[in-house]
Amino acid sequence: xxxxxxxxLIKALAAAGLGAPLAATLNGCSTPxxxxxxxxxxxGGGFGGATAAKYLRRFSRNQIDVTLIxxxxxxxxxxxxxxxxxxxxxVPSLTHDYEALKTQHGVKVIHDTVSRVDGDAQSxxxxxxxxxxxxxxxxxxxxxxxxxxxxxxxxxxxxxxxHAYQAGPQTELLYQQIREMRQGGTFLMIAPPNPFRCPxxxxxxxxxxxxYFKEHNPTAxxxxxxxxxxxxxxxxxxxxxxxxxxxxxxxxxxxDGAIVEELDVANKTxxxxxxxxxxxxxxxxxxxxxxxxxxxxxxxxxxxxxPVNQETFESTQKRGxxxxxxxxxxxxxxxxxxSASSHGKMCAAAIVSQLNNWAMPRPKNANTCYSLxxxxxxxxxxxxxxMQDGIIKEIAGGVSQMGASQQVRKMEAEYARGWYKSxxxxxxxx
Amino acid sequence: xxxxxxxLSALFVGALxxxxxxxxxxxxxxxxxxxxxxxxxxxxxxxxxxGAIPPLAGYPANIMVQQLKDMKSGKRPSTVMQRHLKAYxxxxxxxxxxxxxxxxx
Numbered sequence: 001x002x003x004x005x006x007x008x009l010i011k012a013l014a015a016a017g018l019g020a021p022l023a024a025t026l027n028g029c030s031t032p033x034x035x036x037x038x039x040x041x042x043x044g045g046g047f048g049g050a051t052a053a054k055y056l057r058r059f060s061r062n063q064i065d066v067t068l069i070x071x072x073x074x075x076x077x078x079x080x081x082x083x084x085x086x087x088x089x090x091v092p093s094l095t096h097d098y099e100a101l102k103t104q105h106g107v108k109v110i111h112d113t114v115s116r117v118d119g120d121a122q123s124x125x126x127x128x129x130x131x132x133x134x135x136x137x138x139x140x141x142x143x144x145x146x147x148x149x150x151x152x153x154x155x156x157x158x159x160x161x162x163h164a165y166q167a168g169p170q171t172e173l174l175y176q177q178i179r180e181m182r183q184g185g186t187f188l189m190i191a192p193p194n195p196f197r198c199p200x201x202x203x204x205x206x207x208x209x210x211x212y213f214k215e216h217n218p219t220a221x222x223x224x225x226x227x228x229x230x231x232x233x234x235x236x237x238x239x240x241x242x243x244x245x246x247x248x249x250x251x252x253x254x255x256d257g258a259i260v261e262e263l264d265v266a267n268k269t270x271x272x273x274x275x276x277x278x279x280x281x282x283x284x285x286x287x288x289x290x291x292x293x294x295x296x297x298x299x300x301x302x303x304x305x306x307p308v309n310q311e312t313f314e315s316t317q318k319r320g321x322x323x324x325x326x327x328x329x330x331x332x333x334x335x336x337x338x339s340a341s342s343h344g345k346m347c348a349a350a351i352v353s354q355l356n357n358w359a360m361p362r363p364k365n366a367n368t369c370y371s372l373x374x375x376x377x378x379x380x381x382x383x384x385x386x387m388q389d390g391i392i393k394e395i396a397g398g399v400s401q402m403g404a405s406q407q408v409r410k411m412e413a414e415y416a417r418g419w420y421k422s423x424x425x426x427x428x429x430x
Numbered sequence: 431x432x433x434x435x436x437x438l439s440a441l442f443v444g445a446l447x448x449x450x451x452x453x454x455x456x457x458x459x460x461x462x463x464x465x466x467x468x469x470x471x472x473x474x475x476x477x478x479x480x481g482a483i484p485p486l487a488g489y490p491a492n493i494m495v496q497q498l499k500d501m502k503s504g505k506r507p508s509t510v511m512q513r514h515l516k517a518y519x520x521x522x523x524x525x526x527x528x529x530x531x532x533x534x535x
Contacts, residue, residue, distance in 0.1 A: 055466070059458050338470060345466050349458050356457075363463040364517055368471060368510060382510050384517030396517035400509065411482075412509050415471075418481025423470040425479040 038064050038355050041124050041134040043114055043293070045070030045098060047077070047337035048140030048325030050427045051344030053107045056138075059352040067108045067132060068101065069124065075428070076167040078198060079337045080420050085164075085175055086208035088375055094167065096428035104430065117297045119318045136351050138313075139299070140325040140340060141291035142166070143197055146304075149287045150190060152263035160265060161282040164205075165197070177281045178209055184219040185280035188270060190260055191226040192285045195305070197326045197335040199232035200381065202285055204371035207237065210245040211374050223277060224251045225258040225270065232334075233371065233381055233399050240373030240409075290327035297321065305329045310392045311360060312350035313343055322347050331392025333385055339367045341427055362387065364395075370416030378412030461525035468526070476533045487533035494527035 042053045045068055053068040080094045101107040116125040117137065124132045145163060147155050164174040181187065187209055191202045206222050213220040230253065231237075241249045252258035257273030263284065264270075270277045289295075289304035299306040299315050306323040308315055310331050313322045324330075324347050325340035333339045342365050353360045365385045372378055383397035400412060465476075468486060473479040476487030486494070500506035502515035502523070515523070 061456055341470060342467055345463065349463050353458060358457045361458050361460045361463045363460050363467070364522070365464075366467045366470075366514060368514075380510050382513045384514055386517075396513065396515075398513045408509060414482035415509065418479075418483035419471050421481040422473045422479045422483060426469045426474040430474050430477070430479075 038135045039133065040064055040066050040136045040138060040351060041132055042066060042068045042138040042140065043117075043124065044140035044142060044325070045072070045075055045109075046140060046142055046325065046340065047423075047427055048340035048344045049138065050075075050098070050101060051341040052138045052140065052322075052324060052348050053344075054101055054105050054427070055345050055348035056351060057105045057107060059348050060355070062106060064352065064355065065108070066106075067110060067134075068098070069110050069112060069114055069126070069132075070098070071111060071113045073097065073111055076171070077337065077424065078165070078167045078201070079423075081164070081167045081171045082201070082205045082208040083372060084171065085178060085205065086211045086372075086375070088208070088211075088372070091172075096424055098428070100429050114293060117293070117321070119297065119321055122320060134320075135355075136320055136322065138322045138324060138344075138347060138351070139294065139297070139327070140323075140344065141293045141327050143288045143326050143335075144291050145286040146289055147286050150260055150263055150284055152265055153284050153286060157263075157265045158284070161263075161268070161284050163285050164283060165201070165285050165288075174281075174283060178212060179216075181217060181220065181280045183217055184221075185217070186221045186223060186278070187213075187281045187283070188223045188225065188277055188279035189283045190263070190270065190285065191224055191228070191231070193227045193287050195335060196285070196288045198337070198369070199334050200237075200369055200371045202226075203231055203233070203237045204373070205283070206249055207240065207244075207371070207373045210241065210248050213248065214245060220248070222249045223279070224249065225260055225272060225274075225277075226251065226253045227259045229254040232369075233379055235402055236379045236400055237371070237373060239402060240377055240379065244374045244377060288326075290323075294323065294327050299323055299327075301329075303329070310390060311346075311387050312354070313347040314350070322351065331385070332394045333365070333367055333383070333392055334369070336367055336369055338369060338423060341423060342366060365392065368419065370412060370419050372413055372416055373409075374413075376413050377406075377409045378414070378416045379409070380412055380415070459525075459529075461522075461529040464522070465526055465529045468530075476530050477535065485535065486530045488535035489527070489530050491524075491527040491531040494530060495524055498523045498527065 042049045053066050056064050056066045074095045074097045076095045083089045098109045102109050112126040112128050115127050162170045162173040164170040260272050262271040268279050290300050294300050294306050301307050306328050308323050308328050313324050315321045324343035326335040368382045370380045379400045381399045383394045385392045471483050472486045478485040501508040501511045
């Protein structure tokens with residue numbers, strides 16, 4: 001009913017020649033302001049949240065007060081963490097702090113954990129007892145795992161068989177296990193079903209582990225058990241695996257009977273229709289859902305993710321709360337650090353436009369994901385997106401060419417490193 | 431179900447007479463917002479950030495327009511840029527180039 005009334009109104013306005021600007025402001029939110037200077041609270045200091053905080057300041061020309069809440073003093077990125085597994089980078093290079101956000105952009109940063117969000121009172125309570133009031137709230141909470149969806153796996157088991165899909169101690173654990181694996185041993189990955197963060201991530205990871213093994217454990221084997229029948233940049237990855245690692249990596253998908261039926265954590269044994277595998281190191285990347293705080297705040301739907309107005313990223317379930325990054329349902333954009341940062345910019349522009357009563361800009365939006373198959377062998381996928389009928393749709397893009405020259409692969413490997421430097425500088429440094 | 435969940439606020443057009451943040455209407459243009467999506471590879475504010483990807487701040491607009499159009503058509507070789515540029519019209523390319531030309535390198 002509401003939707004159809006709104007449509008009728010927009011139609012009537014469009015007929016009167018007022019459509020575009022008013023339709024944009026109609027997407028706005030009438031949540032009242034508490035402060036003379038609007039205050040936006042951002043929860044989560046990853047790619048999405050840190051970008052939103054910085055760009056709320058930038059787009060409002062510093063006229064909005066922004067508070068960022070992030071429990072960790074420093075943030076280690078998932079992008080690049082596979083390169084670390086291969087020994088191509090180090091942890092300090094992947095770790096970023098919040099000094100530039102504070103000193104260069106005037107963002108107030110609080111390192112604490114949110115205990116409760118009250119959407120009606122427009123307040124956020126912290127574990128230290130403090131309560132913050134907001135005019136708008138941006139949440140970029142990231143993901144949680146559905147551990148028990150892999151029979152036999154659990155959060156406790158991840159201390160033995162790491163997921164390493166949130167960077168930090170889990171990454172270190174996998175790094176150690178790969179290095180301690182016996183000569184000629186077997187590394188096994190259980191890949192996740194869609195949708196999950198960073199679609200090429202698991203396949204870049206086995207590439208990087210193969211790069212390490214090729215040098216230090218050349219008779220090792222890598223097995224991937226995948227509940228999907230295909231994966232991102234599959235042909236390119238497989239071409240690269242063949243070229244660089246011969247038959248070291250064996251990938252089995254849904255059609256091969258690779259859906260895991262039982263994981264025996266203690267014996268490191270995995271059973272599926274295809275076979276029973278005994279491995280030395282097992283990396284389990286479980287199915288994913290929005291982080292717990294999104295559930296607790298009532299932002300998720302039956303899919304386990306957060307539906308949003310895809311133009312502004314305002315929750316369709318709680319007004320005044322915007323959800324960006326992996327936790328949000330952002331049309332055809334993949335879940336990635338790059339997408340999350342794009343969301344942060346779009347959402348910041350939407351909030352600033354709402355608060356000023358400006359028409360929402362209608363930009364093109366992009367995602368670029370580079371993957372290293374080898375130290376000097378890069379491949380990429382790119383997408384450009386725009387709003388069509390309320391959905392973020394991909395209007396152009398694609399993957400690197402098959403059969404490209406070594407020179408092209410080398411250039412893309414350099415661009416992968418350049419991308420990392422630029423995006424992390426954009427989000428955390430300057 | 432989802433349609434019922436639309437924010438009720440969508441109807442309250444009258445409530446939108448909000449205080450302007452700045453005296454002058456410093457609207458965010460499509461070119462500015464789209465250009466910020468280029469920063470992720472080409473450096474914040476188009477400034478060099480240490481990698482192999484060229485910075486764009488202060489790039490002469492007419493040269494950038496020509497190079498982008500040539501990459502879009504395939505006349506100038508590129509890796510990822512042709513895949514991006516197919517989404518942009520000549521007018522959008524010109525607006526982006528004009529914006530980058532205004533940024534200080």
